[in-house]
Amino acid sequence: MDATDLLPLLEQLDDNIDDLEEALKPILDGSVIETSKKLPVLDKAKFHVLVTYALESLLFSYLRLHGVNAREHPVFRELTRVKQYFAKITALETEPEKRTLTLDKQAAGRFIKHGLAGNEKIDLARKELEAKERARAQLKASLLAKKAEATSEKSSKNPESNSDSDDEEDAKPAPVAKPSDKGTSDDKKKKKRKDKKNKKNLNPEERQEVKKERRKKKGEMRKTKNLK
Structure with a gap:
């Protein structure tokens, strides 16, 4: 290659290095531990993996520039190991898939029957x-x-x-109305009232005779009761 062809590539490399220095400036100014303390757990893991991957890739490119077969160097194995950590982090970030497996009771029963057969x-x-x-x-x-x-x-x-x-x-005869007892009680009351009125109209001699008759009747009633 001519020198004229290399100049634009070198300029591009210089620009890339400047951009890289600006990006790594907050990390290079302080220690890795201090910067990782402020981060959450998952971001901290990402930070450490990225730093190690950057260092290992720089060593890999340095070996390639000096004509060393970097694939046979231990750095290549470290790079593959760091890539595995990248895969683990991405697996943690993705949501777990819902399980769609269900238990087939009929099939389980058949297996149990066949197993117990004999x-x-x-x-x-x-x-x-x-x-x-x-x-x-x-x-x-x-x-x-x-x-x-x-x-x-x-x-x-x-x-x-x-x-x-x-x-x-329908065939049953209609109930016959019984004579009420009210009529008899009313008649008795009327008789008592008449007797009272008659007593008031009697003379004292007549009243005494009426009393005597009552006493006789009561005595006869008592005698009949005693005989019974």
Whole structure:
């Protein structure tokens, strides 16, 4: 290559170095530990990985410039190791995928049955359980059928019984009105009032005679009670 062709490349390199110095100035002015203290955990990991990658890449380019096969040098292995850390950080930054796996109960049951097959005791117990479950299901079905038949029969009989009861009620005679006791009580009260009025109109001699008659009646009533 001619010197004229190298000049623009050197100028570009000089500009890139100036840009790099400006970018690395805050890091170069202080220590790496002090600058990383202010950062959160994930950013701190990124910072350390980037610094090591920059140093290792500078060494790699330095070896290449001096004609050394850098791929066989330990620096190349360090670069690959740092790249693995980059992959780990990106995996942490990305959200974990939701699990779509679900348990197939039927398939699990089939596997368990096949695994337990061959044992006579287990096979007999399983058959007994299946037979019991079938018998229970048949009993439930028969009971439900009987209940349905009974309800249908009752519903068919109910309209006839209702019609018979209506006919019987129509055939019954109307209740006869009983004489009320109020009339008799009123008559008794009227008689007592008349007797009181008559007593007031009687003379004293007549009153004494009435009293004597009452006493006689009471005495006779007592005698009859004693005889009984």
